[in-house]
Amino acid sequence: MKTSILFKIAALAVMLFGAQVVCLAQSAEKGKETFIKNGCWQCHGFVGQGGITGPKLAPDPKPFEFINVFIRHTKGPMPQYSEKILSKEDLADIHAYLASIPKGPDYSSIPLLAK
Numbered sequence: 001m002k003t004s005i006l007f008k009i010a011a012l013a014v015m016l017f018g019a020q021v022v023c024l025a026q027s028a029e030k031g032k033e034t035f036i037k038n039g040c041w042q043c044h045g046f047v048g049q050g051g052i053t054g055p056k057l058a059p060d061p062k063p064f065e066f067i068n069v070f071i072r073h074t075k076g077p078m079p080q081y082s083e084k085i086l087s088k089e090d091l092a093d094i095h096a097y098l099a100s101i102p103k104g105p106d107y108s109s110i111p112l113l114a115k
């Protein structure tokens, strides 16, 4: 009897851990598609560089946890994206895409700007 409870607890832990792995399996390539499909680029630019409407998101995006809370609850000029519209997995991909965007070169390495 005791072993069966332990077995159930272990099975539950595996299920929870398994779900966690799914959440963490991100794809920058898929994230780019999702970023474009959901119109993020219209305000934030194709590489998250920022635009007239939306602030810069990359390089060095804010942590996933911040973005996940922000886009679900914002009441500012940006439209809210519920989990029905944009799942946590899709957002994790977007975060991976933003994190994959390289930093631009240092301005001092560009002859016209280095003075």
Ligand code: HEC
Pocket: 035, 038, 039, 040, 041, 042, 043, 044, 053, 054, 055, 056, 057, 062, 067, 070, 071, 074, 075, 076, 077, 078, 079, 081, 086, 094
């Ligand atoms: C209609 C224009 C618009 C669209 C579309 C849009 N955003 Fe935004 N976003 C904004 C604006 C404007 C802000 C700044 C608003 C504020 O701070 O309240 C913002 C802020 C953010 C921030 C917080 C930035 C920070 O540093 O505080 C994140 C993250 C973000 N957007 C991600 C996204 C993602 C991901 C998508 C697509 C799923 C998206 N946005 C689509 C306009 C937009």
